[in-house]
Amino acid sequence: xxxxxxxxxxxxxxxxxxxxxxxxxxxxxxxxxxxxxxxxxxxxxxxxxxxxxxxxxxxxxxxxxxxxxxxxxxxxxxxxxxxxxxxxxxxxxxxxxxxxxxxxxxxxxxxxxxxxxxxxxxxxxxx
Numbered sequence: 001x002x003x004x005x006x007x008x009x010x011x012x013x014x015x016x017x018x019x020x021x022x023x024x025x026x027x028x029x030x031x032x033x034x035x036x037x038x039x040x041x042x043x044x045x046x047x048x049x050x051x052x053x054x055x056x057x058x059x060x061x062x063x064x065x066x067x068x069x070x071x072x073x074x075x076x077x078x079x080x081x082x083x084x085x086x087x088x089x090x091x092x093x094x095x096x097x098x099x100x101x102x103x104x105x106x107x108x109x110x111x112x113x114x115x116x117x118x119x120x121x122x123x124x125x126x127x
Contacts, residue, residue, distance in 0.1 A: 005116055008061075010105020014070060015058040017097045021077065022058075024090060026051035028080060036083050050076060067102060074098050 029047030032038040038046070054073060060066040074095040081088030 005112075008105065009108045009112075010102060011061045013101035013105050014067065014098065015061055017094065017101050018054040018058040018061075018070065018073070021073070021094045021098075022051040022054035024094070025054060025077060025080075028084060028087065031084055038083065046080070050080075070098060070102070 026048060028050075029043050032043035032047055033040055036043075050073065057066055057069055057073065061070075074091065077094055078088060078091030081091055
């Protein structure tokens with residue numbers, strides 16, 4: 001069981017973005033095959049590969065390096081727009097969601113740590 005002090009809002013928000021992005025990237029597979037004319041095996045590797053990478057990465061967000069890979073996934077999603085033009089739009093939307101979750105989560109973590117430190121200091125001085 002996790003303590004509220006150690007639960008990371010950044011990790012939770014970023015994992016949610018990656019999970020939703022995995023669905024979107026998985027659904028690009030049939031679009032790659034039927035509309036973009038990409039070879040089936042290539043489309044499966046790209047679409048489903050990126051979807052699986054998102055899901056795996058969502059579980060690895062306890063490590064700081066995983067957030068860097070999250071930015072790489074965002075770049076890959078935007079880059080998919082060269083094959084499916086609509087992915088430029090969706091990729092940018094997910095990159096904005098990822099960036100918002102990342103930076104807002106870091107801000108919440110800093111403010112929470114400061115609040116707990118002030119709370120602990122106040123309670124220690126009462127003893």
